[in-house]
Amino acid sequence: MSDTRHTRVLIIGSGPAGYTAGVYASRAMLEPILVQGLEPGGQLTTTTEVENWPGDTEVQGPDLMVRMEAHAKAMGCEIIGDYIQSLDLDSRPFQAHGDSGTTYTADAVILATGAYAKWIGLPSEDAFKGFGVSACATCDGFFYRGQEIVVIGGGNTAVEEALFLTNFASKVTLIHRRDELRAEKILQDRLFKNPKIEPLWFHELEEVVGTDNPKGVEGVRVKHTKTGEITEIPCKGVFVAIGHAPANDLVKDKLETHMGGYVVTKPDSTETSIPGVFAAGDLTDHKYRQAVTSAGMGCMAALEAERFLAEQEDTAGLAAQ
Known part of the structure; x- marks a missing residue:
């Protein structure tokens, strides 16, 4: 009533x-x-x-x-x-x-x-939401113990997520479309000192790739923002942190x-x-x-x-x- x-x-x-x-x-x-x-x-x-x-x-x-x-x-x-x-x-x-x-x-x-949280808007991103694609590291990071994952973004959110995910992942690749971060300097210092994190400059997410049965992420295809070259990176999780x-x-x-x-x-x-x-x-x-x-x-x-x-x-x- x-x-x-x-x-x-x-x-x-x-x-x-x-x-x-x-x-x-x-x-x-x-x-x-x-x-x-x-x-x-x-x-x-x-x-x-x-x-x-x-x-x-x-x-x-x-x-x-x-x-x-x-x-x-x-x-x-x-x-x-x-x-x-x-x-x-x-x-x-x-x-x-x-x-x-x-x-x-x-x-x-x-x-x-x-x-x-903002999303990039790719069909493949949407298709794997909840099955390897996330916008919340603290919600889902636990599921990627010992796995390789990627984080998309270059601001405070992306750097904080990448640092947090090192508690679980074996490797974190931070993908950013430029060659410098917008994050606070103290966060950048922590990121660059962390051996588990590898920045990948001048790249943007092109496609999330994975399997349908069982549904899950197997990697990402990223495009170089200057040359257009496509690279495939194996990973089990994709964390979108673009603001x-x-x-x-x-x-x-x-x-x-x-x-x-x-x-x-x-x-x-x-x-x-x-x-x-x-x-x-x-x-x-x-x-x-x-x-x-x-x-x-x-x-x-x-x-x-x-x-x-x-x-x-x-x-x-x-x-x-």
Whole structure:
């Protein structure tokens, strides 16, 4: 049976931005509801060591998100394990329709849906997803003990995945279309010092090859970006780590976006193009994409939502006089 729940502030998403917004909105006595989405805890639940969270020299990503969820709950935030399928921003109050059948109505909405892994888009890549092709080393690395694997990419994500996979693989080939990495220097230093990792410069993935019965990856064909020469590399696993895209499905046709789909916010603010709707974290941040900046934006969104609601009440009070 369908149910309707009303809240002054609805928070959609459960990464650092969402949980921090939950803490601050609760402290403001707004009694927020936070809907976690398909991946409670967000992207940090698929990482291992986090070394740049202030106050923790090193913390496991999943552990950090468990702590943040517990903090939000302790402050009074109601956290619900549901998934928002659609969002109506034309009505007041706003309406969000959950996969559970529940409709959530809210006077203000904080969007903290984060981002998701990008794929190259090859038919062979899609054909072997879950059968040797992955975008999450911490999820699937264990299955490749003693095997040779490849990682595609050249940024922080690719280098972090390659380093993590050396815990399991006998060899990791990092395939990058240029001859230098975009990753932070400290990560590059670790990668170049690791004897299990071999970079392959000026190459891009052309095709994933494997067997159908049983289904599994046997290798990749890569193309030299300058000569066009094709090389086949034997491997049992392919990890695609070419970055992330904003999880904007709920609002891409409703809010102003830029830079490939990131939600636009006003300068020094989390306000979006619709009053009462705020965006925080990787959904809006195409530049930094850090847990700590996401948390900061979650704080900003909650404070701005509190101010917005207070102004609405003041306006309503004056109209009633």
